[in-house]
Amino acid sequence: MKRREQATSEAAERDRYSRQSRFWAIGPAGQERLRAGRVLVIGCGALGSVAVNLLARAGVGQITVVDRDFVELSNLQRQLLFDEADAAAGTPKAIAAARAVARINSEVEVRPFVADVTPINVEQFVARADVVLDGTDNFETRYLVNDACVKLGIPWVYGGAIGSTGMSMTIVPGETACFRCLFPTPPPVGAMETCDTAGVLAASVVTVAAIECAEVMKLLVGDRTSLSRGLTAFDVWTNDHLQADGKLRDPDCPCCGQRRFEYLDALVTSRTASLCGRDAVQVSPGQPLKLDLADLVRKLEATGPVTSNDYLVRCLVDRHEITIFADGRAIIKGTTDLAVARSLYARYVGT
Amino acid sequence: MIYLDNAATSFPKPPAVAESIVDFLEHSAGNPGRSGHALAIAAQAVVAATRSQLAALFGVPDPARIVFALNATDALNTALWGLLRPGDRVVTTSIEHNAVARPLHAMAERGIEVTRVACAADGTLNLDDLDRALRSGPVRLVAMCHASNVCGTILPVREAAQRAHEHGALFLLDAAQTAGVLLIDVIEMGIDLLAFPGHKALLGPTGTGGLYVGPSVRLTPMRQGGTGTRSAEEQQPDELPEALEAGTPNTVGIAGLGAALGYLQQRGQPAIRAHEVALTTRLIDGLMDIPGLRIHGTGDPARQVATVSVSLEGWEPVDVAAALDSSFGIAVRSGLHCAPLAHRTLGTFPRGTVRLSPGCFTTDDDVDQALAALRKLARTAA
Numbered sequence: 003m004k005r006r007e008q009a010t011s012e013a014a015e016r017d018r019y020s021r022q023s024r025f026w027a028i029g030p031a032g033q034e035r036l037r038a039g040r041v042l043v044i045g046c047g048a049l050g051s052v053a054v055n056l057l058a059r060a061g062v063g064q065i066t067v068v069d070r071d072f073v074e075l076s077n078l079q080r081q082l083l084f085d086e087a088d089a090a091a092g093t094p095k096a097i098a099a100a101r102a103v104a105r106i107n108s109e110v111e112v113r114p115f116v117a118d119v120t121p122i123n124v125e126q127f128v129a130r131a132d133v134v135l136d137g138t139d140n141f142e143t144r145y146l147v148n149d150a151c152v153k154l155g156i157p158w159v160y161g162g163a164i165g166s167t168g169m170s171m172t173i174v175p176g177e178t179a180c181f182r183c184l185f186p187t188p189p190p191v192g193a194m195e196t197c198d199t200a201g202v203l204a205a206s207v208v209t210v211a212a213i214e215c216a217e218v219m220k221l222l223v224g225d226r227t228s229l230s231r232g233l234t235a236f237d238v239w240t241n242d243h244l245q246a247d248g249k250l251r252d253p254d255c256p257c258c259g260q261r262r263f264e265y266l267d268a269l270v271t272s273r274t275a276s277l278c279g280r281d282a283v284q285v286s287p288g289q290p291l292k293l294d295l296a297d298l299v300r301k302l303e304a305t306g307p308v309t310s311n312d313y314l315v316r317c318l319v320d321r322h323e324i325t326i327f328a329d330g331r332a333i334i335k336g337t338t339d340l341a342v343a344r345s346l347y348a349r350y351v352g353t
Numbered sequence: 354m355i356y357l358d359n360a361a362t363s364f365p366k367p368p369a370v371a372e373s374i375v376d377f378l379e380h381s382a383g384n385p386g387r388s389g390h391a392l393a394i395a396a397q398a399v400v401a402a403t404r405s406q407l408a409a410l411f412g413v414p415d416p417a418r419i420v421f422a423l424n425a426t427d428a429l430n431t432a433l434w435g436l437l438r439p440g441d442r443v444v445t446t447s448i449e450h451n452a453v454a455r456p457l458h459a460m461a462e463r464g465i466e467v468t469r470v471a472c473a474a475d476g477t478l479n480l481d482d483l484d485r486a487l488r489s490g491p492v493r494l495v496a497m498c499h500a501s502n503v504c505g506t507i508l509p510v511r512e513a514a515q516r517a518h519e520h521g522a523l524f525l526l527d528a529a530q531t532a533g534v535l536l537i538d539v540i541e542m543g544i545d546l547l548a549f550p551g552h553k554a555l556l557g558p559t560g561t562g563g564l565y566v567g568p569s570v571r572l573t574p575m576r577q578g579g580t581g582t583r584s585a586e587e588q589q590p591d592e593l594p595e596a597l598e599a600g601t602p603n604t605v606g607i608a609g610l611g612a613a614l615g616y617l618q619q620r621g622q623p624a625i626r627a628h629e630v631a632l633t634t635r636l637i638d639g640l641m642d643i644p645g646l647r648i649h650g651t652g653d654p655a656r657q658v659a660t661v662s663v664s665l666e667g668w669e670p671v672d673v674a675a676a677l678d679s680s681f682g683i684a685v686r687s688g689l690h691c692a693p694l695a696h697r698t699l700g701t702f703p704r705g706t707v708r709l710s711p712g713c714f715t716t717d718d719d720v721d722q723a724l725a726a727l728r729k730l731a732r733t734a735a
Contacts, residue, residue, distance in 0.1 A: 277671055277687070282671060284675070311733045311734060313680045313730065313733065314672060314675070314676060327675045327676060327678075327679035328679045328680045329679035329680075330679075331675060331678075331679055333671055333672065333675055335671075
């Protein structure tokens with residue numbers, strides 16, 4: 003009897019994944035590797051939610067989801083795992099993702115963490131994963147993930163989307179260039195557009211997430227020769243497509259060359275401080291800088307009402323008032339939650 | 354950077370502070386009073402010397418009655434929890450820092466009666482109001498600050514202590530904002546318990562502070578543990594300072610504090626006070642000319658320490674502080690300054706104020722630059 007139940011469940015499993023395991027590079031053995039695989043998805047916004055969806059359907063055994071945000075109505079246009087009920091309830095994205103996966107594929111274990119990925123916790127998350135998938139919305143966290151993955155020798159797949167464009171790169175520590183070989187220094191705080199200031203199409207997000215998932219699957223089934231080498235970049239609106247040759251590792255790279263993990267050691271990351279007696283948090287950039295406030299005004303005007311003077315720029319985002327000062331610091335009023343403040347800073351100032 | 358946040362912690366420290374810390378770590382860092390070897394004795398000597406310097410500073414005849422603490426908050430907790438018992442009544446004021454207000458709030462929930470005398474909107478205390486509170490029933494303790502950490506207003510310590518004693522109460526002074534800048538003589542002023550930080554106007558490192566325990570006070574230790582004395586006994590020894598100093602003390606910090614006290618002695622407390630009165634005068638005079646700017650407190654440099662709280666029309670205090678720092682490199686503190694009661698008294702709750710607190714290394718030019726920056730902000734609508 004027991005044997006028969008097992009046989010039935012195996013048959014069901016074969017049926018569930020039949021189209022995938024019939025694919026030449028997967029096969030029953032590859033499917034079994036996917037089932038045994040542990041993927042860490044850092045950030046469960048647009049990229050992350052699409053990726054979790056695909057990975058769960060593909061039968062990846064364990065997916066750890068770390069995200070500090072809550073589902074909002076403006077997410078639903080591209081964050082395919084969430085629905086109106088999640089937005090109405092303001093469910094944490096990690097929890098909403100776990101619930102959605104339970105309905106999609108109950109064989110997959112999702113470990114949700116409503117948390118900010120920081121220099122303190124990132125290694126613990128990364129150490130338990132076979133592959134890390136980037137679903138973050140800011141450079142600072144990517145440098146941090148890169149530090150942790152290079153240090154621990156865990157491959158990760160970078161992905162980013164904005165407007166109609168997308169980018170992806172697979173990083174295998176010790177073999178390929180790392181994220182910091184490619185981008186040695188972060189763009190200046192406040193200099194980059196973000197999805198909240200420039201908008202983003204679901205089509206570009208879904209394309210990047212799909213590429214990331216394919217790379218994760220190659221890594222899990224062990225087909226490293228098929229991995230994408232170098233940077234993939236495209237624009238779904240203007241139809242540009244770029245496949246940069248695999249850049250060689252930079253021997254002077256502070257991260258993979260010299261093994262100085264500056265983001266992990268929190269030497270250059272932004273800092274938060276709650277302000278005594280106020281429902282407010284201050285976020286400061288990790289390095290001293292001089293912001294072009296006029297430029298920031300132009301960027302933020304797309305998001306809603308902006309006021310400014312010689313010393314500050316202020317915008318309103320839902321219940322939060324963000325005041326940005328000339329040295330890149332921001333005071334975020336309407337919260338005492340450091341993670342919420344960091345998230346708003348990343349989205350509207352950009353890190 | 355122009356540092357105007359000395360009320361939070363003083364900066365810079367005299368160079369001798371860092372030098373003595375390095376020297377101590379390199380040459381004297383044994384465990385004081387625990388062993389007979391040279392390093393232990395050297396550490397013991399540093400601790401004893403700093404204790405004696407503190408005793409001399411506060412007019413304490415017996416240095417053993419000075420116990421080291423982590424900071425003023427730690428000293429205040431040692432005093433309040435060690436002294437008060439359910440049924441006791443304590444009289445305090447409405448401009449206290451949370452270091453006094455929060456322990457008393459916690460104790461009020463454990464059967465200790467707390468009577469709070471309201472101060473005026475400029476932070477001053479009317480002694481008649483104190484009298485009324487003292488007359489309303491038996492009192493075990495009067496606990497108050499020497500000067501407000503928000504607006505700098507100095508309270509009438511001598512008179513308050515005298516009234517406390519007339520009603521059979523002990524007198525506890527929180528000297529967080531004054532130790533090192535105003536003269537404090539525990540005997541002459543009638544102070545039974547004096548809590549002070551080492552890292553503010555005493556110019557020492559953070560992690561240092563102390564409590565003077567007068568001869569008429571017996572505190573029950575909140576912590577028990579090793580003291581290096583009477584080790585055979587399970588009971589915590591009664592003798593001061595050991596009774597209240599269980600565990601290895603912050604010898605490194607105490608070494609730094611000793612050097613800071615040396616600097617204070619050399620420069621002279623009256624000279625430092627005169628310097629700070631001059632800075633406060635310059636600051637207040639300049640502030641009064643800024644349209645839309647309001648000074649909280651007495652506005653009288655003779656009646657306050659060098660801590661000046663202001664509000665600027667059209668600006669939230671938190672934004673003023675951020676703008677001063679980001680555009681002018683001026684460090685001040687905004688908000689509630691861990692003293693919500695004081696801000697309620699001043700009428701500045703919940704937004705708080707912008708606090709400018711010069712120190713003994715602040716220059717006239719620093720003050721002028723801060724004034725110029727505030728003038729610019731006042732001309733700009735937030």
